Amino acid sequence: MKTLMLGNEAVARGLYEAGCCFVSSYPGTPSTEITECVAKYEEVYAEWAPNEKVALEAALGASLAGKRSFCAMKHVGLNVAADPLFTISYTGVNAGLIIGVADDAGMHSSQNEQDSRHYAEASKIPMLEPSDSAEALRFAKLAYELSEKFDTAVLIKMCTRVSHSQSVVETGERAEFEQKKYEKNPAKYIMMPANAKRRHPDVEARTLALTQWAEQTDINRIEHGQDASCGIITSSTCYQYVKEAWGDTYPVLKLGMIWPMPQQKIKDFAATVDRLVVVEELDGFIETHCRTLGLSVSGKDLFSNIGELSQNLVKEKLGGEVHTGASLKEDIPARPPVMCAGCPHRSIFYVLKKLNLTVLGDIGCYTLGAVAPLGAIDTTVCMGASVSGLHGFVKAGGEEKEGRSVAVIGDSTFIHSGVTGLINIAYNESNATVIILDNSITGMTGHQQNPTTGYNLKGDPCTKIDLESLCHAVGIKRVRVVDPYDMETCQKVIQEELAAGEPSVIISRRPCALLKYVKHPGPICSDPEKCKGCKACMKIGCPAISMVDGKAKIDATLCVGCGVCEQLCKFDALG
Amino acid sequence: METKNIMIVGVGGQGTLLASKLLGRLLLGKGYDVKVSEVHGMSQRGGSVVTYVRWGDRVYSPIIDKGQADCILSFEILEAARYTEYVKPGGRIIVNSQQINPMPVIAGAAAYPGNLAEKLSALGIKVDAFDALSLAEEAGSSKAVNLVLMGRLSKHFEFTTEEWMEAIEHSVPPKFLELNKKAFALGQSA
Numbered sequence: 001m002k003t004l005m006l007g008n009e010a011v012a013r014g015l016y017e018a019g020c021c022f023v024s025s026y027p028g029t030p031s032t033e034i035t036e037c038v039a040k041y042e043e044v045y046a047e048w049a050p051n052e053k054v055a056l057e058a059a060l061g062a063s064l065a066g067k068r069s070f071c072a073m074k075h076v077g078l079n080v081a082a083d084p085l086f087t088i089s090y091t092g093v094n095a096g097l098i099i100g101v102a103d104d105a106g107m108h109s110s111q112n113e114q115d116s117r118h119y120a121e122a123s124k125i126p127m128l129e130p131s132d133s134a135e136a137l138r139f140a141k142l143a144y145e146l147s148e149k150f151d152t153a154v155l156i157k158m159c160t161r162v163s164h165s166q167s168v169v170e171t172g173e174r175a176e177f178e179q180k181k182y183e184k185n186p187a188k189y190i191m192m193p194a195n196a197k198r199r200h201p202d203v204e205a206r207t208l209a210l211t212q213w214a215e216q217t218d219i220n221r222i223e224h225g226q227d228a229s230c231g232i233i234t235s236s237t238c239y240q241y242v243k244e245a246w247g248d249t250y251p252v253l254k255l256g257m258i259w260p261m262p263q264q265k266i267k268d269f270a271a272t273v274d275r276l277v278v279v280e281e282l283d284g285f286i287e288t289h290c291r292t293l294g295l296s297v298s299g300k301d302l303f304s305n306i307g308e309l310s311q312n313l314v315k316e317k318l319g320g321e322v323h324t325g326a327s328l329k330e331d332i333p334a335r336p337p338v339m340c341a342g343c344p345h346r347s348i349f350y351v352l353k354k355l356n357l358t359v360l361g362d363i364g365c366y367t368l369g370a371v372a373p374l375g376a377i378d379t380t381v382c383m384g385a386s387v388s389g390l391h392g393f394v395k396a397g398g399e400e401k402e403g404r405s406v407a408v409i410g411d412s413t414f415i416h417s418g419v420t421g422l423i424n425i426a427y428n429e430s431n432a433t434v435i436i437l438d439n440s441i442t443g444m445t446g447h448q449q450n451p452t453t454g455y456n457l458k459g460d461p462c463t464k465i466d467l468e469s470l471c472h473a474v475g476i477k478r479v480r481v482v483d484p485y486d487m488e489t490c491q492k493v494i495q496e497e498l499a500a501g502e503p504s505v506i507i508s509r510r511p512c513a514l515l516k517y518v519k520h521p522g523p524i525c526s527d528p529e530k531c532k533g534c535k536a537c538m539k540i541g542c543p544a545i546s547m548v549d550g551k552a553k554i555d556a557t558l559c560v561g562c563g564v565c566e567q568l569c570k571f572d573a574l575g
Numbered sequence: 576m577e578t579k580n581i582m583i584v585g586v587g588g589q590g591t592l593l594a595s596k597l598l599g600r601l602l603l604g605k606g607y608d609v610k611v612s613e614v615h616g617m618s619q620r621g622g623s624v625v626t627y628v629r630w631g632d633r634v635y636s637p638i639i640d641k642g643q644a645d646c647i648l649s650f651e652i653l654e655a656a657r658y659t660e661y662v663k664p665g666g667r668i669i670v671n672s673q674q675i676n677p678m679p680v681i682a683g684a685a686a687y688p689g690n691l692a693e694k695l696s697a698l699g700i701k702v703d704a705f706d707a708l709s710l711a712e713e714a715g716s717s718k719a720v721n722l723v724l725m726g727r728l729s730k731h732f733e734f735t736t737e738e739w740m741e742a743i744e745h746s747v748p749p750k751f752l753e754l755n756k757k758a759f760a761l762g763q764s765a
């Protein structure tokens with residue numbers, strides 16, 4: 001049946017049709033929907049793992065047990081899973097194992113713009129790169145064949161434009177996969193030096209065999225053009241930009257497998273054109289490969305290694321004309337994302353700013369506490385870095401920093417990799433105060449369950465990690481719980497814990513305001529008679545409050561009645 | 576046929592994704608090649624959001640570039656103004672005249688430009704600005720702005736009301752179906 005599918009949904013469909021039985025992932029934009037979609041198929045066991053390393057190791061375990069397995073993550077998640085990745089290259093698989101990784105060129109929702117293709121080359125694991133949903137579905141099925149044929153995990157590299165674009169796919173039926181028998185094989189699965197030394201040449205031989213496969217496969221295909229003055233090598237969404245900009249004008253070598261790359265096929269293609277150009281986003285990965293083949297090639301001299309490309313860019317840089325529309329001759333104010341009305345994080349950041357603390361931040365919606373008017377966050381690096389960073393900050397900063405700095409981290413991020421930092425705080429005894437912003441969901445990626453919520457990916461009730469007990473268990477004696485809507489108490493508790501002289505955790509607990517089960521009191525009103533226009537309520541950056549003719553006005557379509565602004569009004573004008 | 580392009584722009588949380596889902600369904604049913612590109616994640620939190628809908632005999636790029644949009648369907652008028660460079664010569668903007676202040680305006684760091692509908696028209700763009708929020712409220716919910724705008728957009732398509740209704744039925748939850756159909760009809764006749 002023909003249907004429209006997101007690239008991510010199409011990967012999920014391909015996994016399903018190929019008989020995938022086991023999926024373990026950690027959410028991350030733009031990869032999240034692969035796992036959410038595959039979880040809807042009853043035949044597939046799917047779960048959210050605490051982090052990407054756990055997910056990949058679980059998927060390897062399932063592969064060894066003999067079932068086709070899968071694991072998805074965003075580009076930065078692959079950093080977390082890099083440890084198992086590099087050694088899975090040596091162990092190979094039993095049943096097929098696919099790792100989906102989604103890059104975010106343009107950083108729509110990420111903290112860096114790393115190019116995951118380097119991981120394929122560095123770990124010596126083959127990587128397929130679909131350019132639309134139909135290929136995403138096809139490549140997912142093909143990846144299992146490759147995985148079992150060449151005894152290797154296979155990476156499928158997505159990007160925002162492929163993951164989050166819907167295009168037409170033709171779906172098929174599921175082919176049940178007969179579970180493979182697990183056989184003990186220490187030489188293959190125990191990677192201690194003596195065994196690993198024997199496996200490494202196998203890995204190199206596999207890359208050579210895959211290179212031969214890359215020469216033959218039709219997913220690396222040449223599309224003939226009318227004008228051989230220029231030939232373009234491209235892949236992924238850039239292939240679509242090239243075809244949109246130039247149609248059948250120039251010959252194109254479209255690579256569906258990005259690692260290992262063919263050698264002869266590229267040389268043969270280069271020989272048929274006057275000028276060779278690589279069109280690729282981020283780093284000059286294909287371009288570098290062409291250079292190692294001794295070819296003269298253009299690429300990053302034309303196209304930036306920063307941000308996304310587009311059809312206009314491809315047109316313009318290759319000598320075409322582009323006509324843009326008219327622009328308004330005035331400043332259009334930016335519309336950055338903001339914390340939602342009623343967000344339980346807002347008031348905590350207000351208090352932190354009021355106390356003028358150094359705040360080490362983390363990855364999640366609450367990173368928005370960094371922007372004006374709250375402006376309360378000092379650092380954001382990666383998952384968990386707030387807690388571990390705070391330890392170093394107060395150890396090195398001494399008494400002055402101890403009472404003046406905190407870490408803030410969400411519930412899901414804390415489980416992902418904050419807890420190890422907290423163990424370090426307890427073990428190495430830093431006088432640190434960690435605030436866990438427990439909104440009972442993984443918010444930023446669109447409401448995924450996690451080990452603290454009491455529900456699993458399929459929506460069934462399950463074991464719920466008790467954050468208080470966990471913190472106590474790792475050696476933190478002082479654990480306090482506050483309601484972030486009660487700002488007076490929050491301020492008091494934060495001050496007490498900063499003064500305490502030993503490590504402490506404050507759990508700021510209130511569910512995300514967007515969760516369907518959360519009942520709100522409803523919008524409040526502002527009283528223009530009482531409002532003095534002092535703008536105290538504007539300091540929390542709530543999108544539901546604005547100043548109109550010098551008076552605070554509440555947008556009733558946004559306000560949920562959280563009551564935080566009421567606590568700031570000295571004139572009783574809000575309520 | 577030449578590929579047709581509609582950009583759907585608005586503020587995160589306004590329901591732009593439903594509009595693109597509905598259009599995609601309708602166009603696929605008509606036998607076109609279709610691509611719909613969405614933005615998820617961070618920018619959904621009250622930020623500026625863009626969705627691209629493209630259809631034709633063969634559609635390559637999932638995105639619409641500057642100078643290519645036949646129409647911008649805008650859920651908020653500042654967002655329409657942000658993307659004028661994307662409109663083709665002779666192109667159209669259908670816009671909900673509602674003003675939603677972005678944080679820099681709320682915080683007093685920037686001003687919300689005035690008379691935007693007139694300024695857009697002065698660029699040679701066909702502008703259809705109307706109060707979709709009031710019509711949505713009349714239909715029963717301020718959240719139905721998306722269906723009001725769809726109704727307005729339908730006037731520029733040759734699809735039958737039955738075809739639109741089939742796409743709506745497929746795209747919205749049953750308990751909100753009547754409300755959404757009413758919103759669509761109000762947009763269509765406005």
